[in-house]
Amino acid sequence: MPNTARWAVTLTLTATAVCGPLAGASLATPNAAASGLYAPSALVLTTGHGQSAATATPERAVTLNCAPTASGTHPAAVSACAELRATGGDFDALSARSDAMCTRQYDPVVVTVQGVWQGKRVTYERTFANECVKNSYGTTVFTF
Template sequence: MRHRFATVSAAALLCLAGTAGLAEASPASSHGPSAMVFTVTQGGDATTGTVLRAAVLSCAYTAEGTHPDPRAACDALNAVDGEFDRLLATPDRGRACPRRKDPVTITADGVWNGDRIGWKHTFRNECVMSATLNGNALYAF
């Protein structure tokens, strides 16, 4: 399992490196470049779990990357000003989720406004993740 994560991470980071280089060359942001890799991993440890999905996002002059809706994702990232814990602030309390333990870990790695970011959060299961992120476009891939 570790090899799958390493392969996806290496490929994503190569994309990120290329995208980050483009972001640095672009004068779009007065705060510095923004290029991130996002993952959703089955398990409580992102380094040993199975990567379910991943996306690369660059929020330079234009929003681009492998994310299916890069503009909405960049807007969501701007809304929390790169403070990923704020994504967890407004869970949908009306949504009932099973109590079963089947951990899912989300990560964000890269550069946000010129600052290095490495963030992760583990949810009890995918339903809790969905209810907590409550339609946030950042992890809608």
């Protein structure tokens, strides 16, 4: 599949994950809206091999919804949402586990995040040296 088609699929998933949960909120009745207000937190995380998102081949995409409850296609949605809440949604604050043992092999892996965190637009990109280093960050957020 050409890179253009892969990115089109990734962007479609992003739009669906971000806009889908937001579309239903406008249909709520005033009483229902007053009793269940929350800032939406819906993210699409992608991963692929390459130096940057522009040159990487997307390999996997997952959704992560953290409000009102943890859900999505992320394999550890509850833990990932808890970790993001602990950092206030700051992906740069996620740090590597101290017990992680990774080789120094350079096989760059790019992670991107698009969506909304507590009602604010989020765009994040980070390149890790290899898959092991990526998986050591934030315990579960980037492990998918």
